[in-house]
Amino acid sequence: MEYGTKQLQIIEVAEGLFAKKGFAGTSIRDIAQEADINVSMISYYFGSKEKLIEALFSVRMAETETTMVNILENQDLTAMQKVNIWLDSVVGRFMFRKNFHNIVMREQLSSNRSETITAFIMDLKMRHIDLMKQLISLGIREGVFKENLDMSLMMTTIYGTVNQAIANQDFYRRLNQLEHLSEEEFNLYLLEKLKVHLKFIFINSVSNEQQGLN
Amino acid sequence: MEYGTKQLQIIEVAEGLFAKKGFAGTSIRDIAQEADINVSMISYYFGSKEKLIEALFSVRMAETETTMVNILENQDLTAMQKVNIWLDSVVGRFMFRKNFHNIVMREQLSSNRSETITAFIMDLKMRHIDLMKQLISLGIREGVFKENLDMSLMMTTIYGTVNQAIANQDFYRRLNQLEHLSEEEFNLYLLEKLKVHLKFIFINSVSNEQQGLN
DNA sequence: AATAAAATCAAACATTTGTTTGATTTTATT
DNA sequence: AATAAAATCAAACAAATGTTTGATTTTATT
Numbered sequence: 001m002e003y004g005t006k007q008l009q010i011i012e013v014a015e016g017l018f019a020k021k022g023f024a025g026t027s028i029r030d031i032a033q034e035a036d037i038n039v040s041m042i043s044y045y046f047g048s049k050e051k052l053i054e055a056l057f058s059v060r061m062a063e064t065e066t067t068m069v070n071i072l073e074n075q076d077l078t079a080m081q082k083v084n085i086w087l088d089s090v091v092g093r094f095m096f097r098k099n100f101h102n103i104v105m106r107e108q109l110s111s112n113r114s115e116t117i118t119a120f121i122m123d124l125k126m127r128h129i130d131l132m133k134q135l136i137s138l139g140i141r142e143g144v145f146k147e148n149l150d151m152s153l154m155m156t157t158i159y160g161t162v163n164q165a166i167a168n169q170d171f172y173r174r175l176n177q178l179e180h181l182s183e184e185e186f187n188l189y190l191l192e193k194l195k196v197h198l199k200f201i202f203i204n205s206v207s208n209e210q211q212g213l214n
Numbered sequence: 215m216e217y218g219t220k221q222l223q224i225i226e227v228a229e230g231l232f233a234k235k236g237f238a239g240t241s242i243r244d245i246a247q248e249a250d251i252n253v254s255m256i257s258y259y260f261g262s263k264e265k266l267i268e269a270l271f272s273v274r275m276a277e278t279e280t281t282m283v284n285i286l287e288n289q290d291l292t293a294m295q296k297v298n299i300w301l302d303s304v305v306g307r308f309m310f311r312k313n314f315h316n317i318v319m320r321e322q323l324s325s326n327r328s329e330t331i332t333a334f335i336m337d338l339k340m341r342h343i344d345l346m347k348q349l350i351s352l353g354i355r356e357g358v359f360k361e362n363l364d365m366s367l368m369m370t371t372i373y374g375t376v377n378q379a380i381a382n383q384d385f386y387r388r389l390n391q392l393e394h395l396s397e398e399e400f401n402l403y404l405l406e407k408l409k410v411h412l413k414f415i416f417i418n419s420v421s422n423e424q425q426g427l428n
Numbered sequence: 429a430a431t432a433a434a435a436t437c438a439a440a441c442a443t444t445t446g447t448t449t450g451a452t453t454t455t456a457t458t
Numbered sequence: 459a460a461t462a463a464a465a466t467c468a469a470a471c472a473a474a475t476g477t478t479t480g481a482t483t484t485t486a487t488t
Contacts, residue, residue, distance in 0.1 A: 022236055022237075037436085040478075111234050152389050156379050157371060164371075167322045171336070172370070193367065194367075204418050254448075256446090257448075434484080434485070438481095439479085442476095444475065446472100449471090451468095452466080453467085455462105456464085457460100457463085458460085
């Protein structure tokens, strides 16, 4: 599906509101007001509120598609290099698309609110798990990864940590007395912290080598 | 605040529906129907829908209160023993109160939907962090924990992993071909898996000793 | 410049929402 | 058994919801 600038602007406004107030908690009048358009334009462009969130998902998921595959199917990288690049890209994507991943999280918490979106998410998860399995078996073949590790639990920790970190960023900021940083600076700070933390955990749990705290 | 059996039954029904459909996505008519009561009883007992979810929080948070303190302030345990017991209790509580923690997660994702509930959650987090800091400094004094570790990031990983695991339990179940297990059996299976996984990650990251995959 | 198509709008639509009312039934107290 | 208090109910309330309508304006095409 192709969307014009107007549609994309509506999608972006909706994304922000859904992330802040939830899908059910956001009215199309909220969206119309913030996007500075008439309420009827949402039905006009997308058909319905439900179709609007589906449009949001289809746009954002298309973005992820290529990145992931390119990294993991690159033949010139070792397993350990791929892990590093992959973790960077996961953390980066979650931070860059905070609002969207907030919504994804909410949809996962709802048991089957929307068939279409459940399918979207399931599809994405399956593709990720698949690529990760390849990466892990490459690591095992290279002799750098332990065998018989529960990959799905490891991914649960990676995604869970990033989600939790972003959901609690305000708390983390206060706790570590980082209020003096600007929004932008703090984002960068948290991004780096998360990358280091996750690489440390991942490599320490999965690889045969031991890595110290930096 | 004290609640009778009827009120507690309403709270429990509401808890289930809020977890499934979100706060805004659940109408008081949904709750009334499932609890088999008249719609007006919710206002009659609690005052409003908002006050109902506050009642839910006050009931469930009171439960957590004591457990945590008892474990961590016990003088007879080593830091490592406390970590083990604490992790067991965290995972156990999240699994036992899936619905409630689903709601807590949602409320964390909403930026300040409700002042009262934000304050509830903030209070709980602060108390936890406080106790954990004590535990960590005990471990450092005992010489079993590394110094200069970011405790808040470690807790982010613990809570994030448990949340993510529970939010994705259906996916995990399918992925690992565990559909033959009953709901009850699967819960126990996941509980054990999570405990082992988190202890492994925590101890491997935080302690000076090295622990192998079991 | 004339015509057709697309975009925008205020208003109306039917539902659904949380809450209140006022009457009635049930339970507890005297 | 009489009285008071608590619980329950159907109905009504106003406000908010997602969507549609039909007229009007803007843009694109001929």
